[in-house]
Amino acid sequence: MPGLKAGDSFPEGVKFTYVAPTGQLDLTTCGLPIKYDASEEFKNKKVVIVAVPGAFTPTCQEQHVTSYLANLDNLKAKGVDQVVFIASNDHFVMAAWGKANGVKDDSILFMSDTGLAFSKSIGWTKGDRTLRYAIVVDHGKVVYADTDDVPKSIGKSGAEAVLSKL
Amino acid sequence: MSFRTAAILATRVSRQPLASKLVAARTPAAAQRAFHATPAAFIKVGDPLPGLEDVLMENSPGNKVNLAQEAQALNKMILLGVPAAFSPACSAKHIPGFINHPRTKEFDLVAVVSVNDPFVMKAWGEVLDPAGDHNIRFLADPSGRFTKAMDMDFDGSSIFGNHRSKRYSILIENGKVTSVNVEPDNTGTSVSMAENVLGPA
Numbered sequence: 001m002p003g004l005k006a007g008d009s010f011p012e013g014v015k016f017t018y019v020a021p022t023g024q025l026d027l028t029t030c031g032l033p034i035k036y037d038a039s040e041e042f043k044n045k046k047v048v049i050v051a052v053p054g055a056f057t058p059t060c061q062e063q064h065v066t067s068y069l070a071n072l073d074n075l076k077a078k079g080v081d082q083v084v085f086i087a088s089n090d091h092f093v094m095a096a097w098g099k100a101n102g103v104k105d106d107s108i109l110f111m112s113d114t115g116l117a118f119s120k121s122i123g124w125t126k127g128d129r130t131l132r133y134a135i136v137v138d139h140g141k142v143v144y145a146d147t148d149d150v151p152k153s154i155g156k157s158g159a160e161a162v163l164s165k166l
Numbered sequence: 167m168s169f170r171t172a173a174i175l176a177t178r179v180s181r182q183p184l185a186s187k188l189v190a191a192r193t194p195a196a197a198q199r200a201f202h203a204t205p206a207a208f209i210k211v212g213d214p215l216p217g218l219e220d221v222l223m224e225n226s227p228g229n230k231v232n233l234a235q236e237a238q239a240l241n242k243m244i245l246l247g248v249p250a251a252f253s254p255a256c257s258a259k260h261i262p263g264f265i266n267h268p269r270t271k272e273f274d275l276v277a278v279v280s281v282n283d284p285f286v287m288k289a290w291g292e293v294l295d296p297a298g299d300h301n302i303r304f305l306a307d308p309s310g311r312f313t314k315a316m317d318m319d320f321d322g323s324s325i326f327g328n329h330r331s332k333r334y335s336i337l338i339e340n341g342k343v344t345s346v347n348v349e350p351d352n353t354g355t356s357v358s359m360a361e362n363v364l365g366p367a
Contacts, residue, residue: 033325054283088327089282090327096290
């Protein structure tokens with residue numbers, strides 16, 4: 001199944017792994033991992049899922065995360081309850097990446113798509129990484145889903161693109 | 167398939183030397199392993215490091231490191247394997263233990279290897295060694311082949327989604343291993359800690 005599209009229901013049984021933010025930015029400590037039941041959580045929220053090929057890699061770091069950090073208020077104004085970044089990296093790396101970006105609360109959650117389970121299930125992977133994509137789920141329904149196929153571009157999955165669809 | 171196709175295939179197959187056909191048919195696993203540069207074997211005292219020249223990476227995917235070759239040119243070095251960059255024990259205990267140990271400066275190099283990609287290892291190195299002390303380098307073994315060649319991998323799929331490196335500390339002199347200290351449960355923090363390997367701080 002090639003990806004999701006507006007009008008689809010968000011699939012059941014999707015789980016990610018993450019480490020809950022602790023209010024501090026020390027990258028040498030790390031809490032224990034928790035399973036996040038995405039399918040359940042998304043049933044009563046408006047969420048943006050952003051998938052990136054790699055934490056700490058150039059485009060993901062310099063453009064993608066920063067676009068969301070800069071637009072958090074705009075997203076909240078359009079009713080977004082949560083932004084979740086996922087990647088094939090493990091939860092330790094994702095937690096550190098969040099802290100490295102100065103995020104110490106749950107304004108943006110950084111999670112691992114462990115084993116690429118979710119991205120594989122919708123066919124949006126390349127090798128052992130996710131594609132770069134964004135999905136907006138509004139109370140269980142997909143209202144936007146698209147991938148950036150042009151390398152280094154966030155034209156479809158950056159914050160501005162998502163905002164224009166909300 | 168048609169009789170003609172079958173006949174052509176049969177003729178082709180029958181032209182192979184009989185011996186190699188039998189070998190291939192009888193031992194497919196061995197035939198696969200023959201393509202590995204270094205068969206996997208638990209690394210022990212006296213061994214060199216796996217002689218792989220395009221597996222380990224430093225800072226970026228294009229920057230390959232042949233650690234076995236570098237080790238041969240050094241008097242003494244320490245090789246530290248960790249299950250996961252940025253994980254608690256790796257970040258708070260294992261690596262800092264060696265960075266802060268007084269005897270570490272007797273070694274020409276400390277190399278940290280993990281089954282992570284080079285971007286992650288570079289970022290982690292910047293956290294653990296912000297001053298950029300040139301004696302400690304953070305190397306990525308994203309395919310796990312270097313780690314597997316020493317038989318130092320374990321199945322971490324349930325937590326990490328792939329095989330990872332056990333936690334180990336190996337001492338090497340003139341390119342040959344002189345001491346191997348691997349955590350019996352793969353991830354604990356006991357025998358591979360600096361105080362155990364280098365003596366009390």
